[in-house]
Amino acid sequence: MDYYYERYVRYKELPPIGMGGNQRWAFFGGAAQWAKDNGFDAISAQLSQMSTQAARTALTNVKKVKAISGVAGETAISHGQTALDIMDKKDRTGSPVLDRWIRGGRKAVVGDPDVTAFDTSVHFFQSRTCKIPYVYDCRGCNEPKRSR
Secondary structure, eight states: OHHHHHHHHHHOOOOSSOOOHHHHHHHHHHHHHHHHHTTOOHHHHHHHHHHHHHHHHHHHHHHHHHHHHHHHHHHHHHHHHHHHHHHTOBOTTSOBHHHHHHHTTSSOOTTOHHHHHHHHHHHHHHHHHTTOTTTSOOTTSSOOOOOO
16 A cells, blocks of 8 residues: 555645445545655645646647647648649649749739649648747747837
8 A cells, every 4th residue: 555655745645446335435545544654744844746737737838839849840841842742733834833932922813823823832832821939039039019
């Protein structure tokens, strides 16, 4: 039972056993005795539990950021590749999509599906790249302007 007492004192984890009536009070009494025998007072036990909870929360947040970054990275690569594939495509006059896009004011051009597709890919690439916090340094993409 010492293992379960320690888990309760350090991490506030109850054992996977039935805890009805007298068993619960006996367990808590045993955990309190274990804590006393091993130099844990109420404050140190609570600090141990709080630091464990803080570490768990931090780890959960890191996992979330990693998942978001992974999805955003894959999407950004996909849109970037689409833009690269379309960029050199020429129309009947021999003008590449990139030139037509720049001449059109860096926006979609009505009646030119290649330029519209290129514009869409570029904008999606930019927005997804800014959601990858640890891969690219995109300060300013979604950050509010600050006065100096």
